């Protein structure tokens with residue numbers, strides 16, 4: 001069977017990056033699933049299992065973010081003994097990164113080359129504002145277009161009102177209440193996974209991601225968890241990350257429950273997720289105003305005047321603090337690595 005890779009998002013940019021690897025025993029493919037050392041990859045001839053070539057392993061030893069992940073476009077090499085290896089990862093257009101919570105402060109790439117990153121939050125029980133803000137910052141940081149999906153809209157008396165309220169947390173982000181059960185707004189979601197497009201889902205366990213993937217695919221491709229407890233807290237079921245191909249083209253990426261998914265060390269995602277605060281901050285007297293108690297702080301004026309919610313500023317402060325801690329850790333790690341190198345000489 002031959003697959004038309006353009007339905008999966010293959011385009012001229014990827015094709016030109018691929019050209020310098022091109023040889024008769026090579027092919028281009030997209031990673032559907034990445035396990036330790038082995039990837040499931042789709043190329044024009046079908047699905048294969050591929051191991052990592054020495055060069056890829058070597059690069060990744062110094063920087064784990066260079067390991068192939070779900071959504072990556074890779075160069076496959078087909079050996080005479082039928083083995084298949086991944087010889088290279090083509091430059092990524094967008095990336096979702098998880099900051100590992102251990103001391104080693106490098107990021108792990110969860111998913112690559114998605115066009116839209118949907119933050120998935122159940123409308124019931126009460127949506128968690130802080131989690132939405134955090135995940136939206138991560139979505140912005142990925143470089144893809146963020147989207148906020150409020151799942152299980154059938155469990156809310158007035159989903160549109162909840163959506164309007166939450167839109168304040170999400171400047172510049174479309175907010176969509178959806179229900180798989182009632183088939184509410186599912187076609188609107190499908191637009192983001194139309195042929196050539198990739199939609200990634202980011203949300204806590206039990207948010208309804210697998211149910212949505214199955215609805216988009218039109219057939220069960222992911223296990224859906226049975227919620228046993230009455231308060232709606234789910235068990236953790238999805239431990240892997242899969243790129244699911246939709247029957248009509250397009251793809252959906254499910255990322256696991258978000259425990260441990262954090263921000264990396266850049267403030268860019270934060271600035272975009274909090275564009276309302278960034279706009280006001282442009283009028284602060286000092287360029288590097290921290291909106292604590294500096295004179296001439298426009299953000300403090302906005303809070304006092306009621307045009308900016310105090311909890312919104314509190315969320316911004318908390319996430320900014322995390323980013324600062326994280327970048328300090330990275331600096332320390334880099335300094336430590338340099339020290340180790342010196343000692344070895």
Ligand SMILES: Nc1nc2c(ncn2[C@@H]2O[C@H](COP(=O)(O)OP(=O)(O)OP(=O)(O)O)[C@@H](O)[C@H]2O)c(=O)[nH]1
Pocket residue numbers: 151152153154155178179180181182203204205206207208209210211212223224225226227234235236237238255256257
């Ligand atoms: N009422 C209602 N329940 C839904 C809807 N979508 C999903 N659910 C339920 O929510 C629960 C969790 O759904 P999952 O799809 O397994 O959640 P998940 O985000 O994939 O969870 P993990 O796999 O743990 O990451 C299941 O019991 C679903 O039946 C919906 O539209 N309406």
Ligand SMILES: [Zn+2]
Pocket residue numbers: 281284285289290291292294296297298299300
């Ligand atoms: Zn200020």
